Amino acid sequence: MKHRITYMLALVCLLTALAPVLGQVRVGVGRPATETPFSSDELTNYASPKEYEITGLSVTGTRYLDPNSLVSLAGLKVGDKTRIPGEAVGSSVRKLMDSGLLDNVELFATHTGEGKVALMFKVQERPRLYRVSFMGIKKGEQDQLKDKTKLNLGKIVSNTIVKNTQMAVRKYFVDKGYLNTKVKITTIPDSARNNATMRVLVDKGQKVKIAKINFEGMDEADESAVRMKMKSTKEKRFGRLFTPSKFVPKKYEEDKQKLIAYYNKLGYRDASIESDTLIHNPDNTVSLNITLNEGKKYYYRNIDFSGNYLYTAAQLRGVLGIQKGDVYNPEDLEKRLNGNPGQDLSSQYMDDGYLYYNATPVERMIDGDSIDLEIRVFEGKQATINRIVLNGNTKTSDHVVMRTIRTLPGQKFSKTLLIRTQRELSTLGYFDPEKIGIQPVPQNDGTVDIEYTVEEKPSDQIELSGGWGGYVGFVGTLGLTFNNFSARNIPHLSAWKPLPAGDGQRVQVRFQANGRQYQVYSLSFTEPWLGGRKPNALSVSASHTVYRSYYDPLNPASLYQSLAGRTPTGSYSNTAFTVGLGRQLKVPDDFFSLTHSLSYQRYDLNNLDLFYIGYKNGISNNFTFNTTIARNSIDNPQFPRSGSSFSLSGSFTPPYSAFKTEKENVSIENRFKFVEYHKWMFDASWFQTVVGKLVLNARAHMGFLGSYNKRTEIGPFERFVLGGSGLAGQGQFALAQDIIGLRGYDDRSVYTADYNQVASAAARSQGGVVYNKFVAELRYPVSLNPSATIFALTFLEAGNNWASYKQYNPFDLKRSIGFGARIFMPAFGLIGIDYGYGFDTIPGIKEKPSGQFHFTIGQQIR
Numbered sequence: 001m002k003h004r005i006t007y008m009l010a011l012v013c014l015l016t017a018l019a020p021v022l023g024q025v026r027v028g029v030g031r032p033a034t035e036t037p038f039s040s041d042e043l044t045n046y047a048s049p050k051e052y053e054i055t056g057l058s059v060t061g062t063r064y065l066d067p068n069s070l071v072s073l074a075g076l077k078v079g080d081k082t083r084i085p086g087e088a089v090g091s092s093v094r095k096l097m098d099s100g101l102l103d104n105v106e107l108f109a110t111h112t113g114e115g116k117v118a119l120m121f122k123v124q125e126r127p128r129l130y131r132v133s134f135m136g137i138k139k140g141e142q143d144q145l146k147d148k149t150k151l152n153l154g155k156i157v158s159n160t161i162v163k164n165t166q167m168a169v170r171k172y173f174v175d176k177g178y179l180n181t182k183v184k185i186t187t188i189p190d191s192a193r194n195n196a197t198m199r200v201l202v203d204k205g206q207k208v209k210i211a212k213i214n215f216e217g218m219d220e221a222d223e224s225a226v227r228m229k230m231k232s233t234k235e236k237r238f239g240r241l242f243t244p245s246k247f248v249p250k251k252y253e254e255d256k257q258k259l260i261a262y263y264n265k266l267g268y269r270d271a272s273i274e275s276d277t278l279i280h281n282p283d284n285t286v287s288l289n290i291t292l293n294e295g296k297k298y299y300y301r302n303i304d305f306s307g308n309y310l311y312t313a314a315q316l317r318g319v320l321g322i323q324k325g326d327v328y329n330p331e332d333l334e335k336r337l338n339g340n341p342g343q344d345l346s347s348q349y350m351d352d353g354y355l356y357y358n359a360t361p362v363e364r365m366i367d368g369d370s371i372d373l374e375i376r377v378f379e380g381k382q383a384t385i386n387r388i389v390l391n392g393n394t395k396t397s398d399h400v401v402m403r404t405i406r407t408l409p410g411q412k413f414s415k416t417l418l419i420r421t422q423r424e425l426s427t428l429g430y431f432d433p434e435k436i437g438i439q440p441v442p443q444n445d446g447t448v449d450i451e452y453t454v455e456e457k458p459s460d461q462i463e464l465s466g467g468w469g470g471y472v473g474f475v476g477t478l479g480l481t482f483n484n485f486s487a488r489n490i491p492h493l494s495a496w497k498p499l500p501a502g503d504g505q506r507v508q509v510r511f512q513a514n515g516r517q518y519q520v521y522s523l524s525f526t527e528p529w530l531g532g533r534k535p536n537a538l539s540v541s542a543s544h545t546v547y548r549s550y551y552d553p554l555n556p557a558s559l560y561q562s563l564a565g566r567t568p569t570g571s572y573s574n575t576a577f578t579v580g581l582g583r584q585l586k587v588p589d590d591f592f593s594l595t596h597s598l599s600y601q602r603y604d605l606n607n608l609d610l611f612y613i614g615y616k617n618g619i620s621n622n623f624t625f626n627t628t629i630a631r632n633s634i635d636n637p638q639f640p641r642s643g644s645s646f647s648l649s650g651s652f653t654p655p656y657s658a659f660k661t662e663k664e665n666v667s668i669e670n671r672f673k674f675v676e677y678h679k680w681m682f683d684a685s686w687f688q689t690v691v692g693k694l695v696l697n698a699r700a701h702m703g704f705l706g707s708y709n710k711r712t713e714i715g716p717f718e719r720f721v722l723g724g725s726g727l728a729g730q731g732q733f734a735l736a737q738d739i740i741g742l743r744g745y746d747d748r749s750v751y752t753a754d755y756n757q758v759a760s761a762a763a764r765s766q767g768g769v770v771y772n773k774f775v776a777e778l779r780y781p782v783s784l785n786p787s788a789t790i791f792a793l794t795f796l797e798a799g800n801n802w803a804s805y806k807q808y809n810p811f812d813l814k815r816s817i818g819f820g821a822r823i824f825m826p827a828f829g830l831i832g833i834d835y836g837y838g839f840d841t842i843p844g845i846k847e848k849p850s851g852q853f854h855f856t857i858g859q860q861i862r
Contacts, residue, residue, distance in 0.1 A: 056118030130195035177246025270295030301370035353412030356380030386447035570608030611716035618669035719767030722801035744816025744836030773799030
């Protein structure tokens with residue numbers, strides 16, 4: 001480049017010197033030359049260069065670039081005075097070339113008067129990218145590389161772009177285990193169009209796997225545990241599926257850090273990797289030799305505090321929970337200081353308003369294998385919450401969010417309440433739990449503003465299916481659930497988008513039909529904050545079910561005759577109304593809630609023995625009082641990672657039998673005119689993160705149905721039906737039964753009638769009076785996108801259903817194992833598919849162990 005600039009200046013000087021002989025010389029495009037030519041002495045005298053005033057600057061040769069921008073980039077301006085020959089002129093050419101936009105730059109000068117000069121840059125632009133073609137790889141890999149390399153068409157093709165593309169392509173395949181990937185890039189220019197085609201030829205070769213990992217210097221730690229910590233660097237072996245043994249340098253470096261972190265947790269503070277060697281084997285594998293220096297194992301000796309005035313050292317040691325002689329563990333120490341909300345040292349201060357608290361552990365002395373620790377505390381001043389700022393709630397009203405927030409203006413700052421608020425916002429179901437942001441903003445006056453950022457997600461659901469079933473007619477379901485409804489905005493048409501929303505109310509409308517045979521109509525409304533001041537939830541629901549039978553067991557042909565004549569052989573209807581009121585409790589803690597409800601159901605049977613007990617005609621009335629105490633602390637309703645939920649409920653009808661005498665002899669219709677029972681349900685679910693994103697969910701479910709005295713039998717209503725997917729089929733909802741799933745077994749099949757007898761189909765359909773079910777699931781998220789939350793699971797399950805308390809044996813359970821997946825879409829709810837393998841036989845139903853698939857819709861509570 002320097003030579004080119006020198007040649008250009010020399011050419012200018014030469015042409016100017018020859019001007020008197022050749023006549024007026026004009027090189028390039030500029031202002032017309034004056035009658036006064038350049039003096040050759042002036043332009044070639046490098047010892048005393050002459051100063052010129054620039055009267056014109058121009059650029060030629062551009063096709064896409066702006067000439068004015070190039071002039072500015074050169075660093076010269078009209079009116080500047082510069083020396084010729086001089087550094088400023090040469091520097092302007094260098095600046096243009098260094099921009100990477102040009103392939104060539106030539107500078108021409110025109111003499112425009114005494115001490116004046118016009119300069120012109122003749123440029124040649126670099127070609128622009130017209131097409132990119134990847135060769136030697138699959139179509140899917142090509143699409144991913146286009147995103148990785150960001151080779152946008154029209155981009156200037158430079159050596160830097162080519163080199164970066166080559167490195168990005170190779171890194172992509174190296175990170176997938178193709179350690180010997182070779183990338184060759186060729187650019188094919190088209191001078192006529194000033195563009196170029198880039199051809200990327202990839203030879204990724206074969207994946208390089210790890211044949212052997214050898215450790216040296218490992219004396220104290222368990223080798224199998226160390227190998228487990230290297231999660232992405234595994235030896236090649238038969239049957240390894242979920243942790244492939246490919247060698248990825250990036251993952252290997254991460255695993256080395258995890259290895260040292262594991263040693264540090266064991267107390268080996270000075271542990272290090274002295275050397276690691278990568279050996280390439282002839283069979284396209286590699287071996288790793290890792291030499292460790294474990295060092296000493298250290299223990300805590302003395303832990304002192306400095307800077308603490310609010311709490312004594314003894315109080316802080318009690319919160320910290322580390323004793324003299326405990327193994328020195330920096331990771332655990334940090335967790336005890338800042339990483340366990342509600343129980344760590346930071347909560348001790350921050351829950352009392354000390355926002356600026358900070359604690360720094362310092363190793364004050366190391367004596368042999370003992371460490372004296374000094375924790376330097378900065379308490380700062382108490383901060384009071386000044387105001388709450390909400391961002392992102394474009395649909396949900398501010399007051400709905402504000403009533404959920406537990407950090408209110410005027411209160412002291414509290415770290416625990418911040419985290420609790422994040423959990424409460426997640427469980428509302430209106431916002432993406434992964435994108436809830438909380439930012440304390442300290443103010444100069446000692447107060448703090450708290451900014452909450454949320455992102456709305458769809459929360460309404462639709463259930464829609466339909467078809468035509470020949471004699472049956474229309475078969476289908478239409479269900480609409482509005483989870484963020486606003487009743488107060490119904491009169492305001494401007495709020496209908498398409499329905500009034502934002503006040504957190506819930507409206508559900510559902511219609512299900514199986515032709516003339518079966519229809520269900522239901523409507524429910526829930527106001528979670530009755531009155532708007534306290535979380536007192538009011539719920540109202542109504543439903544009506546109609547079931548018509550077109551089949552007479554004594555006359556099989558009656559099905560078609562009845563359907564053709566639209567004359568049912570029997571019918572059944574159920575009308576139900578429920579009003580409930582719930583409130584949040586403060587004791588034992590505010591995760592508890594208490595709910596009471598009153599319900600009435602009217603069962604009308606007309607020549608239909610649904611219960612298989614001879615009760616074919618009559619009207620049954622069911623007045624029920626239900627009370628439920630529950631505690632729910634799960635962190636996310638769609639994919640919980642921590643927390644638990646427990647509920648205990650009791651349902652009671654009036655004790656009509658207390659007003660009857662033993663001598664009464666009543667008909668079966670009068671015996672069930674008023675339904676009598678007491679029913680107890682217990683459900684427990686616990687979530688815990690095992691490692692990474694893997695979550696364990698353990699559940700227990702129990703149900704007990706009883707009568708008020710021994711002389712009154714337990715009726716056919718509200719019994720338990722166990723087995724299969726847990727979905728109520730045609731007519732089953734109308735029977736007022738609890739349908740409970742048990743994967744690996746047929747629907748409604750799990751039932752224990754007698755130790756020595758096979759349960760009849762009628763008995764199984766009628767249901768049991770007590771059931772137990774226990775579940776253990778491992779869940780792993782595939783996608784946490786709010787538009788489609790997907791997770792895979794594997795499960796162990798066991799349960800049983802008994803016809804009487806005499807037969808009840810909590811250890812006699814039907815066991816199963818399996819796997820499945822769940823997809824949560826806001827518009828349709830939770831959809832799942834499972835494969836369960838049942839180990840135990842059921843006489844007359846399941847004669848040998850076998851497996852089957854199950855399809856589920858909605859959140860299965862039990």
